[in-house]
Amino acid sequence: MQVCRYAGPDGRSRMGLVVTEETAGAGKQRTVYSVQFDGGWEELLQGEVEPAALEGLAAATPIDPQPAILAPVLPLTEVWGVGLNYFRSRMMRGTGTPAAAFYDLAYAAPRADLFFKAVGARVAGPGEPLRLRPGAGALVAEPQPGLLLNARLQPIGYVLATDLTARDLERENPLYLSLSKVFDGSCGVGGSLAPFRLIEPPLRIRFRVERGEAVVFKDAMTTDKMRRSIDELIDGLRGIGRFPQGVLLLTGSPICPPAGFALAEGDRICVRSKRLGRLDQAVAAPAADA
Numbered sequence: 442m443q444v445c446r447y448a449g450p451d452g453r454s455r456m457g458l459v460v461t462e463e464t465a466g467a468g469k470q471r472t473v474y475s476v477q478f479d480g481g482w483e484e485l486l487q488g489e490v491e492p493a494a495l496e497g498l499a500a501a502t503p504i505d506p507q508p509a510i511l512a513p514v515l516p517l518t519e520v521w522g523v524g525l526n527y528f529r530s531r532m533m534r535g536t537g538t539p540a541a542a543f544y545d546l547a548y549a550a551p552r553a554d555l556f557f558k559a560v561g562a563r564v565a566g567p568g569e570p571l572r573l574r575p576g577a578g579a580l581v582a583e584p585q586p587g588l589l590l591n592a593r594l595q596p597i598g599y600v601l602a603t604d605l606t607a608r609d610l611e612r613e614n615p616l617y618l619s620l621s622k623v624f625d626g627s628c629g630v631g632g633s634l635a636p637f638r639l640i641e642p643p644l645r646i647r648f649r650v651e652r653g654e655a656v657v658f659k660d661a662m663t664t665d666k667m668r669r670s671i672d673e674l675i676d677g678l679r680g681i682g683r684f685p686q687g688v689l690l691l692t693g694s695p696i697c698p699p700a701g702f703a704l705a706e707g708d709r710i711c712v713r714s715k716r717l718g719r720l721d722q723a724v725a726a727p728a729a730d731a
Contacts (some may be wrong), residue, residue: 443633443718444495444598445473446482447508454482454515457508458500459633459718471718473507474500486515486687488592495598495636510632512566513589513600515686520564520587520628521678522604524554524618526668526693543615553669553677556618558604558691559628570725572626573706577607580704584648584712584720585694586664587630588637591687594675599640601631601712601720602691605704625728629710630689633718640716648696651709660696667693 443459457473476498480490514520524530525548547554565571573580587602605628610621643665650658674690704710708724 442496442498442639443635444476444498445510445632445634446513447473447504447510449508454511456481456498457504457510458498459510460500461718473504473510475502475504477501482513483515483686485597486518486589486591487685488595488687492591492595492597492637496639510567512561512564512630512632513598513634514561514564514630514689516560516562518561518686518689519557519684520559520561520630520689520691521681522556522558522622522691523669523674523677523693524556526553527666527695528668530693530695530697548668553674555674555677555681556622558622561686561689563625563628564689565626565629565722567632567720568722569629570626570723571603571605571629571710572624572725572727573704574605574607574624574627575727577610577621578703579607579609581606581608581698581702582648582650582704582710583694583696584646584662584710586644586646586692586714586717588671588674588690588692589634589687590675590678590684590690592684594678594684594688596637596671596675597687598634598636599644599717600634600689601646601714601717602689603629603710603712603720603722604691604694605629626725628691629720629722631712631718631720635716644714644716646717647713649711650698650704651711652705652707657708658698658702660698662695664692666695
């Protein structure tokens with residue numbers, strides 16, 4: 442079961458149900474259905490509607506015309522990530538640099554390596570491009586499940602997400618983590634949300650980068666190798682402060698392209714999950730005013 446956010450004719454966020462069906466000659470086709478829901482995304486993220494309300498949604502009628510699906514975040518929903526949540530990512534980050542010992546300490550530490558990534562207004566949703574970072578030459582994409590939480594830090598559901606990192610900046614100096622992570626178009630978020638309590642872990646994700654007709658990188662991941670539990674990560678967020686419009690927690694990724702790999706303008710990033718749907722986004726040049 443997957444729900445989605447879309448804009449109604451009045452501009453207000455509305456709830457829809459995403460149904461994917463196999464059609465003759467056209468493969469899989471995704472249709473958004475209207476639902477009866479007591480509240481909207483604002484109330485859901487602000488904690489005024491219990492997340493369990495999503496579990497009983499039933500499709501009413503297909504929306505005509507089909508709406509554009511939006512990322513399930515509001516403009517001031519914060520996006521936070523966690524680093525070093527997989528041993529494989531620990532082995533790739535900092536290797537061969539003086540900072541390697543610091544990554545060892547962070548991986549073994551009792552606290553999660555949480556970092557601020559974006560606000561909802563700067564997220565690239567379905568159909569919107571991710572962007573290169575000015576001044577960086579080794580940009581990589583890290584696909585992962587994102588966990589949407591309301592203002593009370595109650596889990597709402599999982600969604601596909603892509604975290605872009607300027608790896609050359611991070612390797613230049615580990616204190617440049619914010620510079621390597623936070624820039625326009627650095628966070629992609631899918632539009633299909635799977636209610637939290639309906640998902641039995643682990644989640645599996647497939648990932649590839651297309652360049653023209655070629656696949657220049659591909660990999661897959663599963664969440665059963667996470668260093669820290671979801672409860673630990675949520676506890677880490679409690680010490681940060683209030684999240685009036687909720688928070689999207691990127692749970693980390695073990696997928697690390699090899700040294701020398703870098704995204705290029707025109708690449709296409711494709712993320713797939715049987716239970717979370719798909720997220721396809723092009724890589725574009727930095728915004729004109731960047």
